[in-house]
Structures are given as structure tokens and as C-alpha cells.
Amino acid sequence: MPKVVAITACPTGIAHTFMAEEGLKKAAKELGYEVKVETQGAAGAENVLSAADIADADAVIIAADKAVELDRFKGKKMLETSVSSAIKDAKSLIEASMQADVYGSPSVKEDYLDRVQEIKADRKAKSKTPAAYKHLMNGVSNMLPLVIAGGIFIAISFAINIDGKTPLSQAFLNIGGNSAFKLFVPILAAFISQSIADRPGFAPGLVGGWIGTQGFMYGDQNASAGYLGGIIAGFLAGYITLGLKKAIRLPRTLEGLKPILILPLLSVGIIGFLMIYVLGRPIAALMQAMTNGLTSMGASGSIGLGLLLGAMIAFDMGGPVNKVAYFFAVGLLGAKTTESQVIMAAVMGAGMVPPLGLALATFLRKRKFYQEERDAGKAALVLGLCFITEGAIPFASNDPFRVIPSIMVGSAVTGALTMLFKVTSPAPHGGIFVFWLIGHVWAYVLAILIGAIITAVIVSMLKKTVDAEHMAEA
Numbered sequence: 261m262p263k264v265v266a267i268t269a270c271p272t273g274i275a276h277t278f279m280a281e282e283g284l285k286k287a288a289k290e291l292g293y294e295v296k297v298e299t300q301g302a303a304g305a306e307n308v309l310s311a312a313d314i315a316d317a318d319a320v321i322i323a324a325d326k327a328v329e330l331d332r333f334k335g336k337k338m339l340e341t342s343v344s345s346a347i348k349d350a351k352s353l354i355e356a357s358m359q360a361d362v363y364g365s366p367s368v369k370e371d372y373l374d375r376v377q378e379i380k381a382d383r384k385a386k387s388k389t390p391a392a393y394k395h396l397m398n399g400v401s402n403m404l405p406l407v408i409a410g411g412i413f414i415a416i417s418f419a420i421n422i423d424g425k426t427p428l429s430q431a432f433l434n435i436g437g438n439s440a441f442k443l444f445v446p447i448l449a450a451f452i453s454q455s456i457a458d459r460p461g462f463a464p465g466l467v468g469g470w471i472g473t474q475g476f477m478y479g480d481q482n483a484s485a486g487y488l489g490g491i492i493a494g495f496l497a498g499y500i501t502l503g504l505k506k507a508i509r510l511p512r513t514l515e516g517l518k519p520i521l522i523l524p525l526l527s528v529g530i531i532g533f534l535m536i537y538v539l540g541r542p543i544a545a546l547m548q549a550m551t552n553g554l555t556s557m558g559a560s561g562s563i564g565l566g567l568l569l570g571a572m573i574a575f576d577m578g579g580p581v582n583k584v585a586y587f588f589a590v591g592l593l594g595a596k597t598t599e600s601q602v603i604m605a606a607v608m609g610a611g612m613v614p615p616l617g618l619a620l621a622t623f624l625r626k627r628k629f630y631q632e633e634r635d636a637g638k639a640a641l642v643l644g645l646c647f648i649t650e651g652a653i654p655f656a657s658n659d660p661f662r663v664i665p666s667i668m669v670g671s672a673v674t675g676a677l678t679m680l681f682k683v684t685s686p687a688p689h690g691g692i693f694v695f696w697l698i699g700h701v702w703a704y705v706l707a708i709l710i711g712a713i714i715t716a717v718i719v720s721m722l723k724k725t726v727d728a729e730h731m732a733e734a
Contacts, residue, residue, distance in 0.1 A: 262293050264354055265309050266321040267328055269300035270343045271397035271404070276578065276650055277301045280323045280346035287350035295354075300328065319357035321346070326398040327455035334364035348657045392495070399452035399494055400583060403444045407590055410440025411688035415697040418686045445487055446470040449494035456498025457505060460519045464501055464527035468493030471535040476544040483548035485540050487591040492543060493535055501527040547591070562602065562679040569603070570610035570675025570711075574667040577614060578650040586611070590688045598684060605685035605698065606678040608647050609708050612691060613674050614667035615644030615651030616708065617715025625720040633658065644712075647691035659723065666719035674711030681707060 270276030288295035320338040323346035339360040413436025421429035446469035453465025472489030475482040572585035589607040592600040622637030636654040643651030684699035
């Protein structure tokens with residue numbers, strides 16, 4: 261029996277990672293393959309591949325949207341792809357892995373190259389995660405715990421005393437706002453840079469991200485480069501370090517100095533000066549202009565922004581478009597204005613709608629869904645309540661042209677209604693677990709319910725009834 265080993269890893273390590281694992285296991289069983297999957301989720305690596313597992317494997321699949329250590333797979337056939345590819349078409353991945361290139365091999369035989377060239381070209385175009393996205397998601401996955409924990413501690417501080425003047429509220433604010441929230445941009449930059457240049461990239465990314473948070477004068481205001489500065493600093497630090505690593509040649513006896521002295525000294529200095537004298541001020545000015553624009557935005561503009569952010573959150577359910585909307589809201593939340601908290605509430609509410617709406621549809625219109633989709637609906641209900649938009653992915657994978665428009669409309673309506681009702685959220689994550697901190701919470705519940713019902717109605721109207729022979733008894 262052929263044996264495949266795999267690693268699955270998504271940026272948040274919550275949903276995609278384990279959906280991909282399940283997809284690979286199910287496909288392997290149907291194909292008659294043996295498979296072992298290591299999941300690198302939010303709680304760390306589980307079911308870790310041993311040296312014996314790797315040695316016995318005929319092929320390796322890396323289904324990851326963040327950086328994964330690959331050195332242990334040298335000499336094995338290895339296929340790199342995205343998490344979503346393993347969710348959508350695991351069978352094709354397993355079959356293609358048997359024809360993949362040998363990782364670390366200096367050359368490939370001509371007959372082998374001729375045989376798989378067409379397969380490789382198609383796979384690279386359609387399924388392999390772009391390197392820049394993978395580097396970005398490596399930063400996001402390591403930064404998210406700080407954003408979530410820090411935001412909740414800030415929200416608790418506000419709930420105790422909005423001015424943060426009592427000792428307990430000040431303690432919560434120090435943990436959340438003055439510690440976790442101040443660290444998330446440097447950590448984002450550090451892990452982006454590390455993904456590009458390995459360990460030597462960590463220090464310059466951290467320093468570049470930290471400098472961006474320190475503030476630059478913009479008119480009479482002290483503005484931070486924020487999350488945008490962190491992303492730019494991370495990529496610059498990584499590629500600068502990688503360039504230096506390749507350019508600097510030392511005698512073998514002195515090679516040990518390069519990663520611990522020469523590379524950090526040069527890369528930290530270069531990115532530091534770039535952020536202080538070249539990039540920091542323009543990026544900070546852009547971030548401050550965005551904040552000022554938000555503050556001065558009228559009611560109609562707010563509703564329009566809610567529609568846009570809601571649609572973006574639903575479009576790819578945890579993908580890059582979703583992340584742009586989410587981190588736009590999180591970046592503004594640090595301003596501690598009512599407008600920024602309204603934006604955050606709109607994004608979180610909109611992100612809860614796709615899994616909740618699809619779960620509702622599976623309960624109300626069972627004959628429109630396969631048994632496995634109805635089972636996924638139960639999980640989607642829980643994921644939606646926790647603000648994990650990825651719970652909608654199994655439905656979108658099976659029927660994207662009907663599901664994606666349905667969830668985008670529902671989420672856009674919820675985003676607009678949240679803006680209209682002036683709902684506020686000082687917490688950037690948590691779903692129902694932070695509802696006690698929400699301003700106008702019943703209006704918020706109503707907005708989310710309306711969006712979920714709209715999604716359920718539209719998807720039920722668009723989807724065809726499942727053939728009886730393919731549907732288990734409800």
C-alpha cells in the first residue's frame with residue numbers, strides 16, 4: 261500500500277488546518293493509500309511525523325499557507341500546495357504527489373521531467389500558494405494570539421472603567437494595550453522576515469516593526485506606521501537579510517559569525533535607518549490620514565463602508581481579502597475612538613454570518629444539502645458563534661458560485677446594519693464570548709440574525725435539491 265505523509269498548516273491554526281487533514285485522510289482511504297498527517301495548528305504541532313514515518317513514505321504533501329520547516333524531507337518526493345487545495349481536491353494532490361520532484365535533489369532526469377512538466381505547470385498556476393502570501397500569513401499566524409488576547413483585555417479594562425483610572429482597569433489596560441497590543445506589529449514584522457530569511461531575519465524584522473510603532477510627527481500629531489508599517493518592514497528586513505546572506509562570503513572558519521554577528525548587525529542597521537529616515541514618516545502619514553478620514557466619515561459613508569467590509573470578510577472566508585478587511589479594523593481599533601469600535605463590530609458581525617447562515621440553511625432546507633454538508637452545518641454553527649468565518653469553507657468548496665454570492669450579500673447587510681445601529685466593539689475577536697462588552701448588543705444580535713437569514717434564504721433559493729440516491733435520510 262503506498263504511503264503518504266503530510267503537513268497541514270493555516271495562518272490561524274483553527275479551521276483550515278484540520279479541514280485539510282480530514283480531506284487528505286478521506287481521499288487516502290478512497291484511493292487505498294496509507295496517510296499520516298501532522299497538523300500545525302494554534303495549539304502547536306500534533307501527530308508529529310517521526311523520522312521513520314518520513315523514511316517509509318513514498319511522497320510528502322505540504323498543504324500550508326505559512327512557513328513550514330522542510331529540511332527533514334530532503335530526498336523525498338514533495339508537493340507544496342495551499343491548505344484550500346487539500347480541502348477542495350485532496351485526491352488529485354495525493355495522486356500528483358507520486359510524480360512530484362525530489363526535494364533537495366540537484367537535478368531531475370530528462371525523461372521524468374518530460375513526463376510531469378505539464379502537471380507541474382498546471383499545479384503551479386492553480387494551487388501553489390504565492391511566496392509573498394505565505395510569508396505574510398506566517399506573520400499573521402504568530403501575531404493573532406496577541407491581537408485577540410490584547411483586545412479582550414482592553415475591552416475588559418473599558419468595561420470596568422472607561423477612563424482606565426481604577427487600579428484593576430489600569431492593570432488590564434497595561435496587559436492588553438500597553439503590552440500585547442504594542443507587541444503585535446513587531447511580532448508580525450519579525451515572523452514575516454523570518455519566513456523569508458530564516459532565523460537571521462527575525463531580529464531585523466522585530467526592530468523594523470518596533471520602530472514603526474514608536475510614532476512620527478505628522479503635522480501636529482504623533483502618528484504610528486501601524487500594521488501597514490509592520491508588513492512593509494517585515495518584507496524589507498527579510499529580503500535585505502536574504503540578500504546579505506547570499507552576498508557575503510567568508511572563510512569556512514568564520515562562517516559561524518555570519519548568522520550571529522554580521523547579518524544581524526548589518527540588517528538591523530539598514531532596516532532601522534530605512535524606517536527612521538525614509539519609510540516611517542510616509543507610512544505613518546497614510547495611516548493617520550485613514551484614521552482622520554474614518555473619524556470625519558458621515559452616516560451614509562459609514563453604511564457604505566460597512567457594506568464593503570462585510571462583503572470582503574465573506575469573499576474568501578479567511579483568505580487574503582478577508583485579512584485585509586480584518587486588519588484594517590484591528591489597526592484602527594488602537595485609536596480608541598467610537599468610530600473605530602463601530603468598524604470592528606461591523607467586521608466581527610459580518611464574519612460570523614457566513615457559517616451561521618449556512619448552518620441555518622442546512623437545518624431549514626435539508627434536501628438542498630448532502631449528508632456531509634448537513635454534518636458540517638452543525639460545526640459551522642459553533643464556529644460562526646466564535647467568529648471563525650472558515651466554517652463556511654466546506655460549503656463554498658462544493659458549490660462556490662452559489663454559496664459565495666449568498667454569504668457576501670448576508671455579510672454586507674450585517675456590516676451596513678451594524679454601522680447604522682452604531683454598535684461598538686472594543687474587542688477584536690471572540691464572537692459571543694465578548695458580547696457582554698458590545699455597545700447596543702441587542703441591535704448587534706438583530707443585525708447578525710438578519711444577515712444569517714438573508715444568506716440562508718439566498719443559498720436555499722440558488723441551490724438545487726440533492727438527488728435522493730446521494731442523500732442519506734435526514
